[in-house]
Amino acid sequence: MHRKGQGRSGGLGMDQEREIMDAYSEAVMHATQVAGPAVVQVRTQRAPAAFFGLVPPRQGLGSGVVVEAARGRIVTNSHVVAESETVEIGLQDGRRATARVLASDPGQDLAVLETHLGGLRQVELSTRPPRVGQLVVAIGNPLGLESTVTAGVISATGRSLQSPLGEMTDLIQTDASINPGNSGGPLVDSAGRLVGLNTAMISGAQGIGFAIPAATVARFLERVDGGQVERTGRSDRLYLGLSGVPQMLEDGSLGFLVLQVFPGTPAHAAGLEPLDVILSVNAEPVSTPEEIQAAVQRAGRRQVPVEVLRRGERLRVWVTPAALRG
Structure with missing residues (x-):
């Protein structure tokens, strides 16, 4: 004979498993509801690669997240807006507008966009260090599919990657699915706070993605305010x-x-x-x-x-x- 809700082998019973799954779902939904409205789609156009404009401009697609609503500031990856002639953002409420690249640091793969749109929602940056095993939610526009949500955990911290400019250090590794178009989108905790900014994935593999920690993003924004980061160079x-x-x-x-x-x-x-x-x-x-x-x-x-x-x-x-x- 066994107690109600407890498996015969001493494991979790069906009721307990259901409660855990319900709590997990609630955490993911809450994080999405809090952070989702701050996520934007970023579309770019780059100059034609041929003379006389005979080749159409190259288009790019990524994500971004509003970090300062009052000033219309959005953070994204530098590689999302690199060499762009025009940048357009799209909000979850359907509004679209142009944006300008205010500052960019290719070495850290971070950039700040600025838009004139009002009524923006912003995300809060987490001040807590990321923890292995922590629940995280990735929000973005993978493959052009707007407002896509995937959940997972932080698999490791302190990772390093080779980027076009050299080494990116202190990255977060996550098994939350990150696909093309997710770049620049937020990785948030169960409270909807920004834990990291999605930056890279392993092509051909599943469950291995990387994000720039919120602390690095915060320092970058401080440098932008201090005039220490140039738009181009x-x-x-x-x-x-x-x-x-x-x-x-x-x-x-x-x-x-x-x-x-x-x-x-x-x-x-x-x-x-x-x-x-x-x-x-x-x-x-x-x-x-x-x-x-x-x-x-x-x-x-x-x-x-x-x-x-x-x-x-x-x-x-x-x-x-x-x-x-x-």
Whole structure:
């Protein structure tokens, strides 16, 4: 004989499981109701890639979140609005308006937009450090599907990724589904507070996404207010245009696992693919973002060989690093 609501093996009974699921659903719904109205769709147009405008402007799609309603300020990823000629935002209530890029820091993949629209709702930035196992909700516009919500947990903190400008550090890893178009959207806690800003995913894999912590976003906004971040600028730093993490191989050696290859970059032109493992750049063994950046800088703007392990086969591709255009 067993007590009502308790499994025969001492586990949770059906009533207890139902209560837990109801509490989980309530937490996700509450977070969505609080933060959802502050999430915006970000559409961009970039200059044509051909002469005389014979090729239509390239369009981009991402997400953003209102952080200062009174000043019409929205935070998003720098790569979402990079090189954009025009930026348009769309709200959940159906309103659309143009926005301008107020400031951008490609190194941190953060940007601030400014719009004239009134009646905005803003999200509160969490001041608590993210905790592994914490419930989080990702809100955004994946693949153009507006106001999409996915839930998961924080899988790890303090992660590092190789971005087009070098290394991004102290990132949050989450299993909440993040897809193209989610970039720049918020990762919120059960109270609807901003825990992080979605920035990257592993192409071809499920349950591995990354977000910039709210503390980093807050410091960035302080720098913008202090005039320490410019909207545009040029950098002599060279890049390949991919993100990734160190990867241990079967023989115990280390390589660099490619998570994402950014369109229109040297890595994309060379045919590098997500889930490739980079073994060396210009004959220099690499396994960390710092090593890749250093090898690229030493190589300069000339074609260099990149040794890659792809589905068990060793390949050599040739890449010409490029200077970042702010």
